[in-house]
Amino acid sequence: MSPWPALVGALPLILLAAKTHGRALRLEREKKGYHHVEFGGDNPPEVEAMWKRDRYHFWILTIALVAVLAGIAWALRGGWTLPLLAPALAFGALAARSGIAKSMGREDWAWLGGLCVAVVAWLALWALL
Secondary structure: OOOHHHHHHHHHHHHHHHHHHHHHHHHHHHHOOOOOOOOOOOOOHHHHHHHHHHHHHHHHHHHHHHHHHHHHHHHOOOOOOHHHHHHHHHHHHHHHHHHHHHOOOHHHHHHHHHHHHHHHHHHHHHHHO
């Protein structure tokens, strides 16, 4: 089977997960009282520290998930496409962490729920290929 459907399906999923994570992180930052920031500019040290911590957690979690998903794919003889979910799952986990940290409202949890539905749909596509 061609890996292209899984690859093409993973890209929008990663973008949706990144958007969900960015929204949760912005709401967490605003809850701390920082309503305006400048990407690539001068920001309060607390905001820079929060972003640095988040980048660190994202890459550690993504690398760990790639290893776990590659092991699962190998065990199931499922090819190399399953680890494509790693960035989306890492973004989703960090979005949930940010959401829990700031006690997200109903509309914010809807973003995360949409991401979960998208991950399940991608897994169904992966299983069918």
